[in-house]
Amino acid sequence: MYLQIFNNPSHGLAHLCYSSRVSCRVRLSRVLAMPPSSVLLHMDESNDLPKPKKGFCLSENSRNSLNSLPADSLLRQANTVGIIGGVSTDSTLKFVKKLVDWSSNDGKSSLPFVLCSDPALNKELLLYEENSYPSLYHREESTPVDPKLIVENLRNKRRYLERCGAKLILMPCHIAHIWYEEVCEGSLVPLLHMGECIAKELQEAKMKPLEAGNPLRVGVMATSATLSAGFYQEKLQSNGFEAVLPDKATMEHTVIPSIEAMKRKDMEGARNLLRIALQVLLVQAVNVVMLGSDEMRDLLPGDDPLLKKCVDPMDALARSAIKWAENRCS
Numbered sequence: 259m260y261l262q263i264f265n266n267p268s269h270g271l272a273h274l275c276y277s278s279r280v281s282c283r284v285r286l287s288r289v290l291a292m293p294p295s296s297v298l299l300h301m302d303e304s305n306d307l308p309k310p311k312k313g314f315c316l317s318e319n320s321r322n323s324l325n326s327l328p329a330d331s332l333l334r335q336a337n338t339v340g341i342i343g344g345v346s347t348d349s350t351l352k353f354v355k356k357l358v359d360w361s362s363n364d365g366k367s368s369l370p371f372v373l374c375s376d377p378a379l380n381k382e383l384l385l386y387e388e389n390s391y392p393s394l395y396h397r398e399e400s401t402p403v404d405p406k407l408i409v410e411n412l413r414n415k416r417r418y419l420e421r422c423g424a425k426l427i428l429m430p431c432h433i434a435h436i437w438y439e440e441v442c443e444g445s446l447v448p449l450l451h452m453g454e455c456i457a458k459e460l461q462e463a464k465m466k467p468l469e470a471g472n473p474l475r476v477g478v479m480a481t482s483a484t485l486s487a488g489f490y491q492e493k494l495q496s497n498g499f500e501a502v503l504p505d506k507a508t509m510e511h512t513v514i515p516s517i518e519a520m521k522r523k524d525m526e527g528a529r530n531l532l533r534i535a536l537q538v539l540l541v542q543a544v545n546v547v548m549l550g551s552d553e554m555r556d557l558l559p560g561d562d563p564l565l566k567k568c569v570d571p572m573d574a575l576a577r578s579a580i581k582w583a584e585n586r587c588s
Contacts, residue, residue, distance in 0.1 A: 334423055336586050336587070337426075337584075338372065338423050338425050339369060339370070339371040339372075339428060339583065340371065340419030340422065340426065340428065340447075341357075341372065341419075341427075341428045341430065342412060342419070342428070342431070343373065343376065343379070343431070344430055344431020344433070345380055345384045345387065346380070346552060347375055349430070349431075349572075350373070350430055350431075353572055353575075353576060357576045357579065357580070360577065361583065369580065372419055372423070372424055374419055376411065378411070382403055383408065383431065383433045385403045386483060387433050389483075390481060390482040390483030405436075408437065409440045409441065412437060412440075412441045420447055424447060425447050425586070426579060427445070427449040428449075428575060428579055429452075430572055432481075432484045432552070433481075435452055435489055438489065450578055452574065452575045453489050453492070456490075456493075456570075456571040456574040457493045458497070458574075459569070460474075460494075460497070460499065461498070465546075467545070468543040473499060473500040474498070474500070475499070475500045476499045476501055476547070476548055477503075477542070477544040477548065478490050478494070478501050478502065478503050479535060479551065479554060479568075480549070480550030480554075481551050482509070484550045485504075490550055490571070491503070502539060502542050508539075512535040512538070516557075519531060520553055520557070528557055529557045529558065532554055532557050533562075533564060536567070536568070537564075540564075546567055546568065547568045548570075549571075555568075555572075
């Protein structure tokens with residue numbers, strides 16, 4: 259299923275064409291009612307705009323309008339941000355909503371951006387993540403994923419966003435950061451790293467270690483794939499922090515079972531297991547716990563006391579992008 263939106267923000271309307279050949283005009287939600295300079299592209303593996311007959315797509319008139327723009331730049335603002343969608347479309351849109359809300363001064367305008375989302379890439383990233391830990395409840399043979407194909411797909415998205423006029427690239431996806439260095443190769447514009455963004459924010463917070471004489475300790479809670487990659491630990495340590503990870507017993511008895519409970523839709527069980535895992539980290543004299551997983555972050559309700567002890571790299575990425583955009587305009 260493919261979705262593209264080229265909307266008229268002044269009216270909050272978009273023209274959607276369904277594969278069932280039913281065409282209609284709908285009022286967009288706040289997430290999709292983007293500024294006049296913003297474009298959402300849901301693309302296929304070839305990085306081209308899908309044909310009208312496949313899934314959701316642009317109307318022919320909107321498509322022609324988009325294609326008539328200069329090939330090398332859809333957006334000309336100096337602070338245009340390009341976003342590569344990650345494992346979950348829902349998570350990506352939540353990130354976009356924060357970017358829009360936090361960068362808007364009057365509730366209407368925000369920084370210009372292009373969002374590129376590919377269902378094939380989403381699936382590859384998800385499979386890679388799922389293959390990183392053994393299933394405790396479903397012993398099914400895993401589908402192999404070639405990391406080289408993921409890297410090339412991410413690079414293609416980055417190149418496309420550059421051609422669209424993006425002056426900064428964002429990947430609001432933890433797993434995609436495993437290949438951050440490879441994706442950056444040959445890039446014409448900077449690409450923010452979530453680990454660097456959160457480390458800088460923690461530095462600016464000027465927290466004091468809970469144990470005198472020791473470095474400030476930051477817990478890292480994430481999936482096996484993210485923890486094994488080690489990029490969050492590396493960024494924290496290079497900025498003077500000590501990264502504290504869940505030990506083997508915690509991973510085996512709370513973290514992985516929590517993820518499995520989510521897969522079974524046992525959200526209460528998953529939430530309780532995650533709380534235990536977080537508490538195990540917090541008793542090790544860590545100041546805060548970095549949540550490097552969207553699923554884990556969304557498990558806890560907004561008023562959960564444990565969230566006050568947690569920081570989100572996605573939020574740091576959004577704030578860093580907004581700060582970058584403001585500096586470009588000053």
